[in-house]
Amino acid sequence: MTIGGPFFKDHRDELLQQIRNDEAKARAEHPMERIIKIEDQDDGILVTTTGIHLARGIGEALQHAYKGELEFHYNEQENLLRVVWER
Numbered sequence: 001m002t003i004g005g006p007f008f009k010d011h012r013d014e015l016l017q018q019i020r021n022d023e024a025k026a027r028a029e030h031p032m033e034r035i036i037k038i039e040d041q042d043d044g045i046l047v048t049t050t051g052i053h054l055a056r057g058i059g060e061a062l063q064h065a066y067k068g069e070l071e072f073h074y075n076e077q078e079n080l081l082r083v084v085w086e087r
Contacts, residue, residue, distance in 0.1 A: 001047045001048075001055045001058060001059060002044060002083070002085070003015065003019075003044050003045050003046075003047065004041070004044020004045070005087045006087075007086075007087035008045075008086070011066075015066075016045075018062065019035070019047060019058055019062075023035050023049075023054065026054045030053070034049065035048070035049055035050075036048040036049060036050060052074075052081035055081050055083045059085050063085065068086055069084075069085070069087065070083070070084070071083070
């Protein structure tokens with residue numbers, strides 16, 4: 001999942017806290033759903049999760065709380081979901 005845009009740069013800590021909160025909620029119901037790593041990129045961050053449901057949930061939570069643009073790109077052959085959120 002990629003998170004970026006001018007809003008991200010100004011609200012980085014707040015958005016990272018939201019992401020960690022969403023992970024904790026998901027993990028309470030599904031212990032295998034976790035964030036593997038968070039990597040800094042030039043214009044945002046890349047969040048790698050153990051499953052597609054957590055990535056989708058984080059994207060939807062960011063969209064609900066902060067609006068912005070949310071895109072899903074699903075690769076059925078690899079059971080891979082790429083989520084992009086920007087604002």
